[in-house]
Amino acid sequence: MLSVMTVSLLFNHTANAKTILILGDSISAGYGINVEQGWVAKLQQRLNQKYPKQHQVINASVSGETTGGALARLPKLLNTYKPQIVVIELGGNDALRGQPPAGIQNNLIRLVNLSKNSKAQPILLGMKIPPNYGSAYSKAFEATFQQVAKTQQVKFVPFFLDGIAGNNTLMQTDLIHPAAVAQTRLLDNAWPSIIQTLR
DSSP: OOOOEESOOOOOOOTTOOEEEEEEOHHHHTTTSOGGGSHHHHHHHHHHHHSTTTOEEEEOOOTTOOHHHHHHHHHHHHHHHOOSEEEEEOOHHHHHTTOOHHHHHHHHHHHHHHHHHTTOEEEEEOOOOOGGGOHHHHHHHHHHHHHHHHHHTOEEESOTTTTTTTOGGGBOTTSSSBOGGGHHHHHHHHHHHHHHHHO
16 A cells, blocks of 8 residues: 655745645655655755755656556645645656556646646656667657647656666666665756746
8 A cells, every 4th residue: 555755844835835745656756765765755855955945846756657546646636735846757667567648648637637627736757768668669759758848838858867867876676766875866867947937
């Protein structure tokens, strides 16, 4: 059963304070590493340093999560935490299951719209898959994120694993999940979009 992790309870309800909901899969859930080493925990730490006791990060990521699974969970998460920002880091598991890119795109659009309808600002973290899944599928999968970001006009990180994927020294032995040493790079990749939205 899912137990949503609140990364930090140091939260001061000021006018500018925001709750950030991370809706992701194993990459954001910290698979294979200590949760405290993950990029989401590092996000809370960095926010605490720059904006003491203001912003709260809720990590609702689940290893193995798909866009469809997240769709089922998001309404309750939005109602419970009432976030101002929703970071969507999903799609990789859909691709591993060979789901059609059109279906993934539809689910991502619905996640974005659910977030917007609850007055939250969505941020989409783009993903890519290795070409061994087939060049046509890989390109269609990557384009899915670009299309959603364009049509829904949301902040977008083209490739969340930029600078990490393909570098075996930054990956765990499965060569799928980023290692602990790569977590700061993940945060750095997402940080500009997050900080712009906070402002």
